[in-house]
Every structure is written in C-alpha cells, then in structure tokens.
Amino acid sequence: MHAFAVPDVPEVREGDDLAALVSERADLADGDVVCVASTVVSKAEGRSAPLSAFPPGELATEIADRLADIAGEEKDPRFAQAVLEESAAVWMDAPFLLTETRFGHVGVNAGIDRSNTGDADLLLLPERPTESAERVRDGLDADVAVIVTDTSGRPFRHGQRGVALGWAGMPASRDWRGETDRDGKELEVTVESVVDELAATANLVSGEGDDGTPVVVVRDFEFGDHDGSDNLYRDLEGDFVRQALDEWEYARD
Known part of the structure; x- marks a missing residue:
C-alpha cells in the first residue's frame, strides 16, 4: 500500500466540481481510496x-x-x-x-x-459528509472509495490525527470478531475503524497549514475477507464517556 497527494489542486470555491478537479490531476485506478479534506468539500458546498x-x-x-x-x-x-x-x-x-x-x-x-x-x-x-463522499465518488472515472477527512484531537493524547467524517464505496470498519489470533483464541471485541486509519494515513501525506494538498490517493489497500460495518459513531447508550460527561454536567448544575 502507498499514498500520494494529488498535485496542483487549485483554490476550491463554491460550486466547484471536486470530482473533476481530481480526475484531471490523478490517474485513478480501480480499488483506490481517495481521501478528500473536509476543508475543500466545505468550500465547494458553500459552507x-x-x-x-x-x-x-x-x-x-x-x-x-x-x-x-x-x-x-x-x-x-x-x-x-x-x-x-x-x-x-x-x-x-x-x-x-x-x-x-x-x-x-x-x-x-x-x-x-x-x-x-x-x-x-x-x-x-459539510452538513452530510457521507452524501458528499458519494457525490465525489459518482463523478470519478474509476471504481474507487472516497473518504471525507478532518483532523481531530483524541482524549488522553496530545496532538491531532486524521479521522473520517464520511465515506462511500467501502465499509467504515472491518470486523474481526469470530476470527482467531495466532494462538487460536477467538477474537470477541475487535472491530477495526478502517476509514479512520486511512484518513490518518492521508493526513501524513497532506500535512497541515499551507501545504495545499487536500486530496490524497491510497493505492493497493486491501480490505481482506472480513465482515464490514458502517457503524462508526457510537450510540449514546454504548458511549460511557458521553454518559459520564452528562452525569458530570448534571452534578455540576
């Protein structure tokens, strides 16, 4: 697997066709994953x-x-x-x-x-990043996946990393539950957030600040023979951090 930035992407303005901008500058191949920074998606969508x-x-x-x-x-x-x-x-x-x-x-x-x-x-x-990813994917000239990315801090860690906001053409995660480790033990809870990992990969290439490389292509990534899921955001009932924050806010009041 390797990743490369799409070169010479111009300043994006409202109404621009992101798929056309990418297709004109990148020779895409079937199976590629096109990671697009939410910044340019928002600009194109007038946000x-x-x-x-x-x-x-x-x-x-x-x-x-x-x-x-x-x-x-x-x-x-x-x-x-x-x-x-x-x-x-x-x-x-x-x-x-x-x-x-x-x-x-x-x-x-x-x-x-x-x-x-x-x-x-x-x-x-973007208001609905997965719909944004679908629109970009529909306009590209190869059978690719598209991820709309952003940078976000994580609890308990310094710094920011790339995360996925929306995606199309691939599942959000691959599910290892029911498979076995090297010792033959069955995996019970492992669900890998693939779109976040690919977004972080893209962020290593695109960088921050004034680099001007908001689109990154990841090539030769293989999802493998695993079950997939589009569940990326936890429901409140299963998110103990948000539940604790809610209880803390109630106690503070």
Missing part, C-alpha cells in the same frame, strides 16, 4: 460564513464569557453561537466547547475551522 451570520443569544454570550474568564482573553460570542447552531448536543462548555455534530461526529467547536477559510471568517463542516 463558509461570516461571524456576522451568527448573532449571539444568551447562552452563547454566557459560554463566551466563561471561556474568556478561563483563558484570560476575550472570546467572540458569535463564534460560540456558530458552534451551538452546528451542534446536536453540547457535551462540555468549559474549558472548551466539546460538541456533537448533527451527523454524529464529536469534536471541539463542532469542527468549525478558522484557518484556510479564504475570504470568510468561518468554515463549517
């Missing part, structure tokens, strides 16, 4: 916005004031309002906003970006 589009309500103002007290610097309540409007649930509001997007991703500030936003103040995540 940029000015701060003025989010006049703050009372809750956003309270959150911004609380965060400002913790950080020792002013926080814009309009940004807090944008996060609230892009979120289905708020799991922490101090010392940062940890929220759940409407498509199930849990991350800081609903994944709203304030860098590489072009002329806009904010760049919101």
Whole structure:
C-alpha cells in the first residue's frame, strides 16, 4: 500500500466540481481510496460564513464569557453561537466547547475551522459528509472509495490525527470478531475503524497549514475477507464517556 497527494489542486470555491478537479490531476485506478479534506468539500458546498451570520443569544454570550474568564482573553460570542447552531448536543462548555455534530461526529467547536477559510471568517463542516463522499465518488472515472477527512484531537493524547467524517464505496470498519489470533483464541471485541486509519494515513501525506494538498490517493489497500460495518459513531447508550460527561454536567448544575 502507498499514498500520494494529488498535485496542483487549485483554490476550491463554491460550486466547484471536486470530482473533476481530481480526475484531471490523478490517474485513478480501480480499488483506490481517495481521501478528500473536509476543508475543500466545505468550500465547494458553500459552507463558509461570516461571524456576522451568527448573532449571539444568551447562552452563547454566557459560554463566551466563561471561556474568556478561563483563558484570560476575550472570546467572540458569535463564534460560540456558530458552534451551538452546528451542534446536536453540547457535551462540555468549559474549558472548551466539546460538541456533537448533527451527523454524529464529536469534536471541539463542532469542527468549525478558522484557518484556510479564504475570504470568510468561518468554515463549517459539510452538513452530510457521507452524501458528499458519494457525490465525489459518482463523478470519478474509476471504481474507487472516497473518504471525507478532518483532523481531530483524541482524549488522553496530545496532538491531532486524521479521522473520517464520511465515506462511500467501502465499509467504515472491518470486523474481526469470530476470527482467531495466532494462538487460536477467538477474537470477541475487535472491530477495526478502517476509514479512520486511512484518513490518518492521508493526513501524513497532506500535512497541515499551507501545504495545499487536500486530496490524497491510497493505492493497493486491501480490505481482506472480513465482515464490514458502517457503524462508526457510537450510540449514546454504548458511549460511557458521553454518559459520564452528562452525569458530570448534571452534578455540576
């Protein structure tokens, strides 16, 4: 397996055809996995916005004031309002906003970006990233899988890594349960998040900052003879971390 960046991708603007931009610059082969940064997906889908589009309500103002007290610097309540409007649930509001997007991703500030936003103040995540991945896949000239990626921090670890937000043309995970290890013991809980691992692979190539390489092709990845699943985001009933956060918030109130 190897990964390479698609070269010379121009600045993406609203209405651009991402599939055409990729097809013109990459000789894709059947079985490739095309990893596309959510940044360019959002730009093509017109998900940029000015701060003025989010006049703050009372809750956003309270959150911004609380965060400002913790950080020792002013926080814009309009940004807090944008996060609230892009979120289905708020799991922490101090010392940062940890929220759940409407498509199930849990991350800081609903994944709203304030860098590489072009002329806009904010760049919101795609509304339905799996549908975005399907549209890109349908427009490509080979039988490939497509993953919409983002970078996200993880609990208990410094730094960020690539994660999948949406995918098409492959399962999200491969299920090893029922198979055996080298000692013949049956695996009971192992489900591998393949789309996240491929997103992280792509992020090693695309990098951060001003590299300008938002599309990475992973070639010769083999899913193998395993069962697959599209369950990537945990339900609340099975997510003990969110349950603990909910209980902590209740106790704090």
